[in-house]
Amino acid sequence: MSRPRTQAEYLARLVPPSVAGLNRRSLLAGAAGTGALLGTGLLAGCGGSDDDSGADAKTVSVGSNQSDPKPKDVIAKVMDGYKTSSGVTVNVNTVDHNTFQENINNYLQGKPDDVFMWFAGYRMRFFASKGLAGDVSDVWSKLNGYSDAFKKASTGDDGKQYFVPASYYPWAVFYRKSVWQQRGYQVPTTLDQLTTLSAQMKKDGLTPIAFADKDGWPAMGTFDILNLRINGYQFHVDLMAGKEAWTSDKVKKVFDTWAGLLPIHQPDSLGRTWQEAAQSLQQKKSGMYLLGLFVAQQFNADEQDDLDFFTFPEIDPSIGAKALDAPIDGYMMARKPKSEGAAKKLLEYVGSKDAANIVVKNDPSTLVANTGADTSGYTALQKKAAELVGSATEIAQFLDRDTRPDFASTVIIPAIQQFIKNPKDISGLLTSIENQKKSIFTE
Amino acid sequence: MSDLPLIQADRAVPPPAAATSKGGRGRRLRLLSRTDRVVITLMVLVPLLLVVALVWLPAAATVLLSGTDWDGIGPIGEIDWVGLKNYDDVVNIYPPFVPAVQNNLLWLAALFVVATPFGMFLAVLLDKELRGSRFYQTALYLPVVLSLALIGFVWQLIYSRDQGLLNAVLGTNTDWYGDPNVNIWAVLFAAGWRHVGYIMLLYLAGLKGVDPSLREAAAVDGASEPATFFRVVFPVMRPINIIVLVVTVIESLRAFDLVWVINKGRNGLELLSALVTSNVVGEASRIGFGSALATIMLVVSLVFITVYLTTVMREDRR
Structure with missing residues (x-):
């Protein structure tokens, strides 16, 4: 108490002994300071999470909307398969399916994962034309086992491919x-x-x-x-x-x-x-x-x-x-992945028949897009569904994916x-x- | 002419000399030290900045964005200005808008006329120290504490057409959530269920604070129970009454969660807040259009807030 006045002394008496050691004003200033620190901390937090931005191609991140237990498990198994074949660790960030969809605009404009799961059709072409997705045409030159219908469904308005199909259902x-x-x-x-x-x-x-x-x-x-x-x-x-x-x-x-x-x-x-x-x-x-x-x-x-x-x-x-x-689900690449090479290698793998085989073994509720996959593990229903889509002259994506x-x-x-x-x-x-x-x- | 002397007196004061002014500042310096001034400035500035950044800027941005057709993608510099087109669209070609306004008003009326008085009534009953009043209190307040997702689920179990409790008990086939003539009432009941508990607790807290001697005095004077409440207790509780009123208005304007959980505010359950959300949030990203809806909501809220503030301020002055 630098300036002892009666009022100040009275107030000082109200302060419990545990904090009496602190000057009242420095306490306030401290609180304000803490607030400011917290504020900047939060703001910094918003823009953060790019600490590992170095060109470390030993990890690659995937944003997944497959939040149900079964499909989530399948994605984890596919990514494990990639790790065994390439030695690169995949960090999967799973977000609730609907939440992922509702936040997609902000997600893609912020710092999206290197590779993210999305839908074919207008919804894919929309982000491709807005420049929010990466061109993966050179991945397609290495992919085998896809029919023309699938390639068409993966192509943006500019004729380049932006999408790697994984599964579909009729x-x-x-x-x-x-x-x-x-x-x-x-x-x-x-x-x-x-x-x-x-x-x-x-x-x-x-x-x-x-x-x-x-x-x-x-x-x-x-x-x-x-x-x-x-x-x-x-x-x-x-x-x-x-x-x-x-x-x-x-x-x-x-x-x-x-x-x-x-x-x-x-x-x-x-x-x-x-x-x-x-x-x-x-x-x-x-x-x-x-x-x-x-x-x-x-x-x-x-x-x-x-x-x-x-x-x-x-x-x-x-x-x-x-x-x-027959809506197609699959993978896309962010516009600026941390390591484009690593992201494309992963896309090549998820589009391969090895990845498709893992999906066939573990998930009886979808069909894999790669025709090279070993589909002997399909249930009768899956086999019939694959035949139906195979015999279709045209495949639409569903109203809310086509507009x-x-x-x-x-x-x-x-x-x-x-x-x-x-x-x-x-x-x-x-x-x-x-x-x-x-x-x-x-x- | 009566104010002439005042003016003269005013003018009579000589313009402050430089020396005096310096002395004055010096004296103030002694009253408020440098630290004092820094702390005071911070105490004013920090909340002010927070309010401006978190309330006024977003509100102003909403109003500005409502004049654009921004879809939430791309730099702000590329936003096209479309003037009042969004408002024109909202009023003339957007079918859910009129039902939404009607439903918001209905919501306000239902909470104000039914739920709030009922909550107050329950509070008065519970204030009588009935046996097991703690139990009732908890039971009635529980809906306010339950998470939104759980509430949606609970009512889904009750209202479901094919598997719901209500149709099973009544032996009816009413489509409680799907029939647009019925679902708003079903939802209003669910909303009222929650609102009653909220109001009850607020009011009960107020009732506990009423000086018991007032009631004793009324009883000694021979006033009946209702007369004691309406003539003595109710007027004494004016601050709580105002809070209850404000809470009711706010709750009905921001009504959102229940309808969103049920069917995203469609098909008979349109509310302004749900329309704003379905346009702005999510993949749709009709930010300009949604902002126009939000601005309309802001204006409606401002009407109520202005009425409330003027009433409160006028009465406080009295």
Whole structure:
């Protein structure tokens, strides 16, 4: 206490002996100092984590969105395989699947991992054209076992490759063999057969087609397949790219057809998750379910053999039924990896058939993209799925992977839910979509 | 003309001479040492900087960004200015906007008319020192403590159409989450469930602080229980009442978590906050458009904040 005053002395008496040794003001100054230090510390922390930026090619980092236990384990095994073959350690940073997706913009503009997992299609081309992904064309010159469809799906707008496919899964109509055998149902190959079959199922007390759209994206699969069957693959691509008008008669026909099919779909779909819909199939309450191969997750191990599927039937004979949605997951390279050489070597490995073999051995729920892989370990369902995709003339990626994410999530999801709520006002709905599309697709 | 002398008196003061001014500064120096001034400057500057950096700059940036079509990628210098186009789009071609405004207002009304009074009522009951009041208190406050993810899960178990408790007990087939005419009420019930506990605890704390002699005096004067509450206790609790009111308004404006957990604020559960999030956060990155929505929300909040602040300040002056 430099200047003893009565008030100061009074205050000093209030200070407990444990801190009385400290001057009151220096305490405050100290607190402010600590605050400032903490502040700068935090800020430094935000920009940090590049301490190991030296050209040490002994490690390479991978950002993974495979956060479920099973796929996470598979990724770990693949990376172990790389370590044994090359001696380079791979640091896998696993982030929750949805969180990874939602943060992707910031992630890629910040300090992304050398290699990260992502999706083929518009979502890949978007980041490639924004300069946020690295060109991996020279990796592709060393890759074997990929069909042209996969190479096309890995190519950016500028004709260079930015993506290495790892796995994919088709969308199809799933059903339980035991139920169909018991009732003598036949796989429908035309829309008429599908509606006849559905009428029979209703008579038999089944919900013909399980359906759920609480999360907004599953019904995109229905829209996609109807659009592919009615208007074909090229129209799908152009519509997704914003080149075709949503108010056109072609799109209107898709929604009209869908409106006609809604009565054979499970009602009240907007409150149901896809898991619940899949369980209605599993519990033999529904006859069919249009979903991705991952529907198998909702079935017990001893029921896997009872699960079968067929591709969505033909609607227009001149278009056929050969196109389908089969989203591809894979790897991309950051725009400025710490060591480009190390990143590309890893990409070469994950695209190789050795890596694919590890995946086949460990994960029965996806298909590997590399055709050179030894697929004798596939389940019957996997084999059939691989055949289906192999025979497809065109492979679409799924609505929200083939178009701008902002358009898919803020326009299409509410619009499709609106359609399911009120299937009558289709032209009003399409006008609304078209107006919003024009506002979003400005470039 | 009455103020003339004042002016004259003012002017009568001679302009301070250089010497006097120096002396004055010297005297102040003795009152506030150098350390004092540094500490005071720091104490003012640090919070000020924090507020400016964490509140005002982001708010101003939001307003500025709402005039652009930025998608969150690329340098700030390349952002295109689009004027009021985003606002035009929000109002004219964005279907979820009007339902969102309606739902926010409905939320405010429901919390204000039902949940808040009910929470206060429970607090008054618990204040009576019933048997097991600790248990009730904990049970009612629990929803506030539970994590958001858990709350979403709990209500999913109850409201699920095919597997939910409610439909199983009632034997109905109501699509509690999917039917846009029903789900807002289902969610409001869940939100109220949480809000009641929050208000109850706040109010209970206030009730415990009321001087018991006031009640005794009222009882001696022969006032009934309700009259004691409404005429004596309630007016005494004015500061708590204001806090409860503010909490209610804030809670209804920032209502977000429940609808986001349920279906990301779509299909009947649109809320302004959910629309902002679905546009700005995530892969969509319609930052300009989302900022326009956020600015609208800011303006709505400002209306309430202004009303609140003017009321409080006017009454404080009185």
